[in-house]
Amino acid sequence: MRRLALLAAPALAMLALPGAAFAHPKLLSSNPAPNTAVAKPTKLTLTFSEELVGPLSGIELVMTGMPDMANHAPMPIKGFKSVASGKVLTVTLPRALPAGTYNLKWHAVAGDQHRIEGQYAFTVR
Numbered sequence: 001m002r003r004l005a006l007l008a009a010p011a012l013a014m015l016a017l018p019g020a021a022f023a024h025p026k027l028l029s030s031n032p033a034p035n036t037a038v039a040k041p042t043k044l045t046l047t048f049s050e051e052l053v054g055p056l057s058g059i060e061l062v063m064t065g066m067p068d069m070a071n072h073a074p075m076p077i078k079g080f081k082s083v084a085s086g087k088v089l090t091v092t093l094p095r096a097l098p099a100g101t102y103n104l105k106w107h108a109v110a111g112d113q114h115r116i117e118g119q120y121a122f123t124v125r
């Protein structure tokens with residue numbers, strides 16, 4: 001029994017390692033931050049907990065309302081460029097986002113190749 005227990009401890013520690021080395025990316029912070037109102041941005045940044053696989057990580061952005069038309073049908077925003085470098089995904093917009101409400105859906109892939117998704121809303125005033 002004692003011998004088994006001694007063997008089991010290192011084996012369990014090794015089992016735990018791959019999870020630590022290939023953790024799923026979590027969104028740690030973003031600019032604009034979720035549920036905040038900001039002046040018209042030309043750039044969005046999302047910072048994750050893990051190094052991203054660039055080409056597999058990105059966002060979709062839709063406008064969900066304008067000052068005169070709250071909660072309109074989602075209007076996709078196109079033409080932006082997103083670049084993942086290390087743990088940060090930077091989205092450069094062709095022009096400043098107009099006033100309105102937005103929903104941002106992100107997808108992020110780190111070392112284990114699993115696609116992790118999330119979303120948040122923000123307002124441009």
Ligand SMILES: [Cu+2]
Nearest residue numbers: 024112113114
């Ligand atoms: Cu995974």
